Amino acid sequence: MTLTLKDIAEMVGVAESTVSRAVNNKPGVGDETRQKIMEIVKKYNFRPNQMARGLAKKETGILALLIPDLTEPAYPEIIKGIEKVANDEGYQVILCHTENDLEKEKSYLQLLQENRVDGAIIAGGGLADQHILNTSLRGNNLIVLINSLAEELLLPSVLINYSRGVYLAAEHLLQQNVDKIGLIMGDFRDYVESEKLSGYQQALKKYEVEYDNDYVVETDGKYEDGYKAFLQFMNMDDPPRGFLATNEYLTTGLVEAIKGGGYFIPGDFKVATYGESRLISLIAPGLTVVSEPRQQLGETAAEIMIDLIRGESPSELIKVLEPFLKVENKIKEETNNG
């Protein structure tokens, strides 16, 4: 049998409201009364029923976290960050694995409507944006986005400075006198990928290297695409001496193709990749990696969420975190000017 406030009130011989105040560390309870109550609370390890509390306070203490794909290496770290902040502030996190399925996403967002959660953090977006408009999720419903934008809806977002990340990686290659860099990317229409391309172009411009479309391939972002891209590049008259791939799948394929061709990294080819992962560090420990502060990404999103819940509007609607470069496992200081 779990005790209730009422039980404790009876035991101590006070009113329930007094026990409630004592348990919640609120003023209005005398010292000896408080002590007597807390003694019993401790003895029986009493914890207030969260359902009742939720009903009374119109809060649940639960956040929904919508994730499209748990196997993406970035998510466990992001989740960790969110959980950390949320738990520290007394919130629990419900995991909602959407698998890029609109229906699932839709049904998860209903949790908000049912007052089951105090807010929803949506990672990886894409589907969400247009969708949220159609649902009744407006006004007082609390949503924070990770890695996607919905400015028209005035939803807060936490992002990485993708273009800066690719800029740093390209710059690093250029500084090693690799002037022809093969860029292997995912879908251009994706906001994140388009930002990355822009970073590449900025770096070339800065180092006065002419941009040449032939050195950029757009792919589906899979392992095979990275592999094929290398072979394609090697058929060029003037093949690149360095490569930059924008996700771990592409990079893995690329590296395997390079190794398969009997070449060595970084002796024969310099390779940089966007995004850290165990896969990458195992396959090619010497790679230059653009590292994102993923845990911080999650922490920031959770902080904004909790601020929103508490009625404080965030200082900035869109928060951009800076990536940094890890050159062969050593962290490189971010240079300001070349």
Next chain:
Amino acid sequence: MTLTLKDIAEMVGVAESTVSRAVNNKPGVGDETRQKIMEIVKKYNFRPNQMARGLAKKETGILALLIPDLTEPAYPEIIKGIEKVANDEGYQVILCHTENDLEKEKSYLQLLQENRVDGAIIAGGGLADQHILNTSLRGNNLIVLINSLAEELLLPSVLINYSRGVYLAAEHLLQQNVDKIGLIMGDFRDYVESEKLSGYQQALKKYEVEYDNDYVVETDGKYEDGYKAFLQFMNMDDPPRGFLATNEYLTTGLVEAIKGGGYFIPGDFKVATYGESRLISLIAPGLTVVSEPRQQLGETAAEIMIDLIRGESPSELIKVLEPFLKVENKIKEETNNG
């Protein structure tokens, strides 16, 4: 403004209890009354407040899922299975990332006490067992274990037949006339690992190959350990021509060492590994893999949990699922007898 049962009752002109019955598809409501109610419910997209419902029914509709480490490749799939069943049955899953931290685990288990969750599924166990005894989590508290055992506590468990998995892999190697198999393992004291060793021994016995301790190495289960193990084996007078590693980290290290030595798989060495993963399939697509029904593992655990919640005791306390062999990406029929 979100509507309540009361609002709808007023609109239709019936009592709240009638609306409640209609919404929950319960008997005792006339056909036209039911229809009138459901019309309004649909029109305003009414959803009952889960806090109030939880309070009244003494249920939350939420399950806690304790996971030690999200980056382990098995967990996303297990989680998927749990979520699937849970959601189908109207439950949400709270993700509790314990990071093998006793304190975190402890605090998460308090969720049960606070009536925040209807039950907890604990994956990977280890810490939990002794611990649960000390907490007040006995009697009516609902716990299901995944990949660990706590028979003394009579907690239901869902397991994989680890020994059978390793048996199948070893058998496959033996059938290819690899009679010396280098077995690279994690910590023997771990129940799971000890089971795997037993499977290896069973296979040798079956094929009348003498067990030799020199061909078995116990390690910390990391990448480097797999790498070093290969070098160690190659220093033997009669090195193995085949290897069996019991997790993906060991396997990755092993494979890299083999490749690094200029050897080929499966030409020079046959390699089998326990547990599928993207890493493995990318690095060495030709490996023989012991594949676990991970999603089913999650589904089964969730099913047992929900049965328990509904007051049905599970048919068997310990449920063991069978792994199967994937020989170079082709699923091999499980043979009954050699």
Next chain:
DNA sequence: ACATTTTGTTAAAACTTTTTCTAAAAAAAA
């Protein structure tokens, strides 16, 4: 036609906590 069962519905109680209002007691100020 009467007793009995079934059906449809309501009113009230329950679930536990928080909050607001109010009364009493204690402390401080006049």
Next chain:
DNA sequence: TTTTTTTTAGAAAAAGTTTTAACAAAATGT
């Protein structure tokens, strides 16, 4: 000492749903 203020505590209402008991109306059986 009296008045005012502050502190402490209780009683009651509110949160939104489900559940129970109660009751009337309708249907069935005799």
